[in-house]
Amino acid sequence: MAAKTNALKVTLPSDREIKLTREFDAPRHLVFEAMSKPEYIRKWWGPRGTELTTCDMDFRSGGRWRFVSRGPDGIEHPFKGVYREVSPPDRIVWTFTYDVPPINEHEAVETVTFEERDGRTFLTVVSLHDSKESRDAHVQSGMEKGAGETYDRLEELLAKMA
Amino acid sequence: MHAFDVLGDPVRRRILELLADGERSAGEVTEAVRGEFGISQPGVSQHLRVLRESGFTSVRVAGARRLYAVEPPPLREVDAWLERFRASWGESFDKLDDVLVALKEKEDADGR
Numbered sequence: 001m002a003a004k005t006n007a008l009k010v011t012l013p014s015d016r017e018i019k020l021t022r023e024f025d026a027p028r029h030l031v032f033e034a035m036s037k038p039e040y041i042r043k044w045w046g047p048r049g050t051e052l053t054t055c056d057m058d059f060r061s062g063g064r065w066r067f068v069s070r071g072p073d074g075i076e077h078p079f080k081g082v083y084r085e086v087s088p089p090d091r092i093v094w095t096f097t098y099d100v101p102p103i104n105e106h107e108a109v110e111t112v113t114f115e116e117r118d119g120r121t122f123l124t125v126v127s128l129h130d131s132k133e134s135r136d137a138h139v140q141s142g143m144e145k146g147a148g149e150t151y152d153r154l155e156e157l158l159a160k161m162a
Numbered sequence: 163m164h165a166f167d168v169l170g171d172p173v174r175r176r177i178l179e180l181l182a183d184g185e186r187s188a189g190e191v192t193e194a195v196r197g198e199f200g201i202s203q204p205g206v207s208q209h210l211r212v213l214r215e216s217g218f219t220s221v222r223v224a225g226a227r228r229l230y231a232v233e234p235p236p237l238r239e240v241d242a243w244l245e246r247f248r249a250s251w252g253e254s255f256d257k258l259d260d261v262l263v264a265l266k267e268k269e270d271a272d273g274r
Contacts, residue, residue: 006259008252014170022255026262030269034261044257047250125251 020125028114028121181232188228
């Protein structure tokens with residue numbers, strides 16, 4: 001089997017971030033569109049076998065969103081957040097909370113960027129995680145530390161060891 | 163120390179990479195890492211200690227040398243955790259591919 005050209009890559013740019021990169025065979029205004037309306041989000045958000053039973057989204061900077069995903073076992077998982085920044089055509093920032101106590105005390109900030117080359121979109125999602133300890137450390141150590149960290153070869157290391 | 167805190171440090175990730183090819187002495191690791199990161203020998207020793215105490219590496223004494231090796235279990239744990247993300251987002255994005263095909267067709271049909 002040929003290697004998948006559109007494989008998802010997951011790396012750890014810093015101790016609180018997870019970075020996803022994925023290529024799409026479509027221009028970025030369409031990928032952006034697919035993330036901006038419930039009618040499209042319902043078709044792709046969540047793993048296979050899940051269904052979005054609620055998909056409320058006030059898609060503008062400062063607007064709230066709330067999704068409820070029902071798994072194959074019938075259990076519903078609520079998620080919520082705020083769109084911090086909606087900047088077509090290349091950037092969306094939202095907060096993300098799994099809305100079940102006590103996990104909902106924690107919030108991640110997800111930054112999605114859309115880059116277009118030759119009619120294809122290179123999507124990057126950086127998920128910045130926030131536990132109390134890491135948040136405190138983050139405040140103390142300042143924003144600059146780790147922000148430029150792009151040393152993300154853990155995945156290759158793991159592949160080598162597999 | 164949590165696995166992600168251990169791996170959050172670039173020097174420690176580099177040390178693990180060096181060890182991924184096989185066992186290395188503390189001296190070899192220190193020499194390679196000092197040059198790349200401009201840190202002191204005690205600084206490298208400190209990172210080696212964190213890796214050892216967190217179970218990411220093992221160490222054995224061979225004469226005057228201390229030989230470090232990667233211990234896969236903690237890395238596998240991290241990988242298993244990442245795999246949940248890969249699976250969830252990977253499947254979502256595969257479905258997004260299908261949505262994009264439909265959007266492209268719609269756009270073509272609209273004559274844009």
